[in-house]
Amino acid sequence: MNSQIPYDTNGKINAIPIIIYHNLTNSMQDYNKMASTITVDLFAQQRDMYNMIQTIMFLI
Numbered sequence: 001m002n003s004q005i006p007y008d009t010n011g012k013i014n015a016i017p018i019i020i021y022h023n024l025t026n027s028m029q030d031y032n033k034m035a036s037t038i039t040v041d042l043f044a045q046q047r048d049m050y051n052m053i054q055t056i057m058f059l060i
Contacts (some may be wrong), residue, residue: 023036024039
């Protein structure tokens with residue numbers, strides 16, 4: 001799923017994408033070979049972004 005927008009209507013969220021990774025690697029070669037692989041650095045960035053969103057939602 002590349003975008004959640006087609007699943008939302010009139011500002012209402014009808015679907016929440018769930019991301020699953022099967023492999024965690026430091027190797028860009030592994031990352032480029034396997035679709036279900038994520039690098040350690042990218043995973044950390046996504047984790048930090050998630051934590052930031054959770055903080056913002058808590059403050060709202």
